[in-house]
Amino acid sequence: MDKTERYIAKIIFQNRILKYKGQQFEDFFVAIMTRANEQFQAVKAYGNIGDRKNDGFDPTTGTYYQVFAPGDTSKDSTIYTGVKKLKEDFEKLYSNWNDICPIKRFSFVVNDRFEGLPPPIIEMSIELDNRPEYAGVKIGTFTAKDLERIFDELDDFAKQDILGIIPDEIMAVVEYDALHETVTYLLNTELPEDYSDNLVVPDFDNKIIFNGLSPVVSHHLVTGSYQEGQLMQYFNESPGVKEILQKKFRALYEEAKVQITDQTENCADRRFYYILEQACPKRTMSVQTSVLVLMAYYFSSCDIFEEPD
Structure with missing residues (x-):
């Protein structure tokens, strides 16, 4: 890509972030992570057990991701849901996956549309990170800016494969x-x-x-x-x-x-x-x-x- 194409690709990426929510954003996240890291494995929901709170992980580093992509992260009800999901999903992830592949890092992926996360979600991630029963696990958040940095590092072919024709x-x-x-x-x-x-x-x-x-x-x-x-x-x-x-x-x-x-x-x-x-x-x-x-x-x-x- 030349300078012009990279500029257009960046704008299209940012617009997709604004547009995507729910499963659409999760698929977008997985598409980028799969191309950025050949060790990344997406986890497909299976039957009544689902994905056991694991939307994707790198088994070589013990890094796990769980995606939360609501329509609006500024609503009180959405913030409450996000805090609850972060806590409960990690606890279930830990009980389901830690014995299979030890968890070293957990990222709660939120499509914040570049607006930043509300304090309660950040506070819950810090609280979980400080719990002694999860010693050795780094727990944090992952926002649109983090996904953009990974996207920016992809080669031109991968970017075009994700976005389509520029x-x-x-x-x-x-x-x-x-x-x-x-x-x-x-x-x-x-x-x-x-x-x-x-x-x-x-x-x-x-x-x-x-x-x-x-x-x-x-x-x-x-x-x-x-x-x-x-x-x-x-x-x-x-x-x-x-x-x-x-x-x-x-x-x-x-x-x-x-x-x-x-x-x-x-x-x-x-x-x-x-x-x-x-x-x-x-x-x-x-x-x-x-x-x-x-x-x-x-x-x-x-x-x-x-x-x-």
């Missing part, structure tokens, strides 16, 4: 079948449609500058706009689709603003790639090209991103 600077020619597949997917995606229309179409370059979009994203938008002719031909053959997609992309942009706040680093770029991922029915180059062309069109008409003052 948008290329050289955009392919949009294909009719891929465009139709993308449009069909978006038409069948349930999104709120209560946003008003923008009547003013701003200057394309001014809008890029106003929104603080990087040269990388600017290149995608400009290159995508070059294929507007093929897109308009598709719209002419499919009456009414353009207006429906307008509302879909506006809804996706509003969703991106909720997920990625103005205080988030590179928030504009991250919103761009959030919409790109959400609008792709599958991760192929042809489908991705279709979405980029659509995004360029609805960017120019001010249906996504902010209109300059």
Whole structure:
């Protein structure tokens, strides 16, 4: 990967962290750990015994992981559940696994969405770590930042294997079948449609500058706009689709603003790639090209991103 591709890969990783919860996050965690450490073994739930509180471990070092990925770690009920899960899961892990493969280190993996952990969870990990019956076991927490550091150390092939296709600077020619597949997917995606229309179409370059979009994203938008002719031909053959997609992309942009706040680093770029991922029915180059062309069109008409003052 070159510098641009690494930048995009990092943003896509961070957006996945925001999006994933529950089993989806656990699968993402396991995919990264498996590629980062050839000794790492994922543990699949089996029958009524489950995974015996072990989501994955390295038997050569005695390092064990248990994943907790709620929708929101700031709620009191979620914090209570997290503290309870940390304590009970480790106690059960210790009783089930320590005699099989001695536990030297236990990490309670929490998808905190880069917001940090609430004190009660940290306090419980320290309390367990200080208990004499668990002497010799280092007990701690593992957050999104820790997973990001491991991801950053992966080679380019592993990163691409996990994330899928990284948008290329050289955009392919949009294909009719891929465009139709993308449009069909978006038409069948349930999104709120209560946003008003923008009547003013701003200057394309001014809008890029106003929104603080990087040269990388600017290149995608400009290159995508070059294929507007093929897109308009598709719209002419499919009456009414353009207006429906307008509302879909506006809804996706509003969703991106909720997920990625103005205080988030590179928030504009991250919103761009959030919409790109959400609008792709599958991760192929042809489908991705279709979405980029659509995004360029609805960017120019001010249906996504902010209109300059």
